[in-house]
Amino acid sequence: MKKNILKKAGIGMAWGVALFPLAALAVVGEPIITSPTQISTILTNVLNIVSGVVFTVALIMLLWAAILYLTAGGSEDRVSRAKNYLIYAIVGIAVAVLAFSAEPFLRNFFKGV
Secondary structure: OHHHHHHHHHHHHHHHHHHHHHHHHOOOOOOOOOOHHHHHHHHHHHHHHHHHHHHHHHHHHHHHHHHHHHOOOOOHHHHHHHHHHHHHHHHHHHHHHHHHHHHHHHHHHHHOO
């Protein structure tokens, strides 16, 4: 089972690497990045979008874990499943918070401060 997943992941990465130069050819007109500070702006925007999505999904998982825990009815299997969802939700929230806090670090890094 693991070999099959690794094989599919390798094929996906190979396609991504093979198609990456096409993305560079798609640039038409002015270049998007003309200074190093624009790199930090683009990375900040991407981080804000990704961390917002991760935070939203983590909050939904947190609510789902609460619903699972309330409806478990004392079943050990269902309670452990709810606890696993809760752990993953908390990890997701921590990752989202760290992504939001990475913005000042990247901004200072690319400005050279």
